[in-house]
Amino acid sequence: MPRSADSTRIRIITAATRLFYDEGIRAVSVDAVAEKAGVTKKTLYYHFRGKDELIAAYLQSRDQPTLDLYARWFAETQGSLADKVRGLFAKFGEAASHPRWRGCGFLRTVAELANAPGHPAVKAGAAHKKRFEQWLGGIFAEHGIDDRVELAREIMLLLDGAATVMLIHHDAAYVKAAGDLAGTLVEAASRRKADRPPGAVLRAVRSS
Structure with missing residues (x-):
């Protein structure tokens, strides 16, 4: 994985961690994670096939x-x-x-x-x-x-x-x-x- 892609993946996981921990996994949408990470929803789905994979x-x-x-x-x-x-x-x-x-x-x-x-x-x-x-x-x-x-x-x-x-x-x-x-x-x-x-x-x- 290119360094830029790896950095983006880490940024998405970091955003998801903050939101999932603070608010719970059911309450947080993929859109909310993408917004906090500063990426598009399409970019998020490039790194993760879905919300289940992101939670894991x-x-x-x-x-x-x-x-x-x-x-x-x-x-x-x-x-x-x-x-x-x-x-x-x-x-x-x-x-x-x-x-x-x-x-x-x-x-x-x-x-x-x-x-x-x-x-x-x-x-x-x-x-x-x-x-x-x-x-x-x-x-x-x-x-x-x-x-x-x-x-x-x-x-x-x-x-x-x-x-x-x-x-x-x-x-x-x-x-x-x-x-x-x-x-x-x-x-x-x-x-x-x-x-x-x-x-x-x-x-x-x-x-x-």
Whole structure:
């Protein structure tokens, strides 16, 4: 793709991201995205076959940046593994307290498409959540935690649950409560690791 065409595609996705996140995918028309991007509707359809493809591109564009943000929050938090997991929730609670926060874009989009399970954006949302699980599971594996897959899934459920309740109540206390529970789960898993016989931790890491 020529550089100018690539730049135009990025501009369209950026415009769609702002509109879809602020107003919802159902409320935003292709015409509105084209106008905000400063392109014609014909140009938009040159880059995207339709609105469904554009919605999927919107979520795909947020996948890696969102994972990078969680990784940065995790790295910036000092302390034990449990402290770092609590830090993810604390940082998320701060971000979700911003007046412009409108919830998790992945969850909101998939909710709007609940009657279309085969929609490409639903698949993009599912892929993002799975990548988050795998990222957490990899961290737990590095710390020799056996039940890392289950633990990563539990943490993801707590985080997504916190995001949903935060959207309803706009009260970061719910995020903190979820983070405290997540930390407790990690501490319990770490204790189980500590109770294993010598050499078991190394074997668990090698088998991951």
